[in-house]
Amino acid sequence: MTPEQPPQADAGHGTILVMGATGTVGGEIARQLSRSGVQFRVGVRRPETFPELAGAAPVRFDAADPSSYGALDGVDRLFLLWPPGTDVRRDVLPVIDQAAARGVRQVVFLSILGAERIRVVPHRRVEEHLERSGLDWVFLRASYFMQNLSGVHRDDIRLRREIFLPAGGGRTSFVDVRDVAAVAVRALLTGEGQAAHNLTGGEALRYDEVASIFSVTLGQRVEYTNPSPWHFVQQSRARGVATPFALFMLAEYTVARLGLAGEVTGEVQTLLGRPPIRLRQFAEDFREAWL
Numbered sequence: 225m226t227p228e229q230p231p232q233a234d235a236g237h238g239t240i241l242v243m244g245a246t247g248t249v250g251g252e253i254a255r256q257l258s259r260s261g262v263q264f265r266v267g268v269r270r271p272e273t274f275p276e277l278a279g280a281a282p283v284r285f286d287a288a289d290p291s292s293y294g295a296l297d298g299v300d301r302l303f304l305l306w307p308p309g310t311d312v313r314r315d316v317l318p319v320i321d322q323a324a325a326r327g328v329r330q331v332v333f334l335s336i337l338g339a340e341r342i343r344v345v346p347h348r349r350v351e352e353h354l355e356r357s358g359l360d361w362v363f364l365r366a367s368y369f370m371q372n373l374s375g376v377h378r379d380d381i382r383l384r385r386e387i388f389l390p391a392g393g394g395r396t397s398f399v400d401v402r403d404v405a406a407v408a409v410r411a412l413l414t415g416e417g418q419a420a421h422n423l424t425g426g427e428a429l430r431y432d433e434v435a436s437i438f439s440v441t442l443g444q445r446v447e448y449t450n451p452s453p454w455h456f457v458q459q460s461r462a463r464g465v466a467t468p469f470a471l472f473m474l475a476e477y478t479v480a481r482l483g484l485a486g487e488v489t490g491e492v493q494t495l496l497g498r499p500p501i502r503l504r505q506f507a508e509d510f511r512e513a514w515l
């Protein structure tokens with residue numbers, strides 16, 4: 225598909241800093257900002273290795289290292305995420321305090337769908353801290369990313385033509401990271417505040433339906449093997465996945481198995497003025513990843 229044209233920059237605003245720009249969502253936000261023609265900073269742990277990207281100035285920013293918080297000086301708007309596996313109290317909440325102290329006006333935070341109901345997740349703690357911060361905030365409460373299928377589950381599909389997840393017959397309202405990033409870019413460029421967006425795709429699919437889409441796209445049968453929770457953890461460990469991550473995934477797919485991951489909202493359509501990217505399109509766009 226043709227890359228979407230992001231909204232034009234509002235020249236009345238100051239500098240944007242994008243965290244996590246070497247990762248899935250931050251990287252896509254950086255690419256879309258670059259296409260929009262604005263100048264912005266990417267806050268990364270190793271700026272010397274960040275690839276050349278028009279408009280992007282890499283600065284050292286490590287959320288776990290307060291000596292790097294100078295990256296926030298002069299910043300008006302910040303894209304923030306909770307890096308998986310980090311300690312939210314030690315590594316993320318201080319960034320918000322420092323952002324407020326150093327004059328940042330708006331924080332766009334990558335959260336998860338249902339964060340307001342699942343109070344134990346780190347994302348809700350970040351949201352609550354932002355609500356109390358005096359900053360303008362935008363929460364992107366995203367559903368399960370399609371890009372997990374080209375990321376963490378890529379080799380199952382590429383090498384074994386298998387979708388190996390313990391999600392039973394539950395439905396998931398997959399969202400494409402490109403849509404999440406487009407909503408983030410819109411929020412950053414318009415300077416939106418005090419908004420929580422529930423971002424899902426336009427359909428909720430079972431994993432056997434996902435496997436059928438991949439079978440058609442790749443021209444080879446891809447099977448959804450639907451392992452039991454126990455078999456999933458055992459087999460993941462045998463394939464080199466660390467036990468804590470296997471258990472984390474088990475919890476995540478149990479949500480789908482219980483039928484709690486299928487909520488479809490219309491917010492991507494409302495905010496972007498076009499339908500969300502469908503899984504079939506995603507599979508075609510990234511087909512090479514599984515060949």
Ligand SMILES: NC(=O)c1ccc[n+]([C@@H]2O[C@H](COP(=O)([O-])OP(=O)(O)OC[C@H]3O[C@@H](n4cnc5c(N)ncnc54)[C@H](OP(=O)(O)O)[C@@H]3O)[C@@H](O)[C@H]2O)c1
Nearest residue numbers: 244245246247248249269286287288306307366367368369
């Ligand atoms: N996967 C899903 O389906 C899904 C759905 C909804 C929400 N989410 C949420 O999305 C977030 C993950 O986003 P993602 O998939 O884009 O992550 P990702 O691809 O794993 O990338 C993580 C990014 O964080 C950076 N990072 C790690 N530790 C850091 C630190 N101490 N200081 C600064 N940057 C640091 C990494 O940089 P380095 O290159 O330096 O390591 C990398 O750029 C999580 O909070 C997750 O819960 C995920």
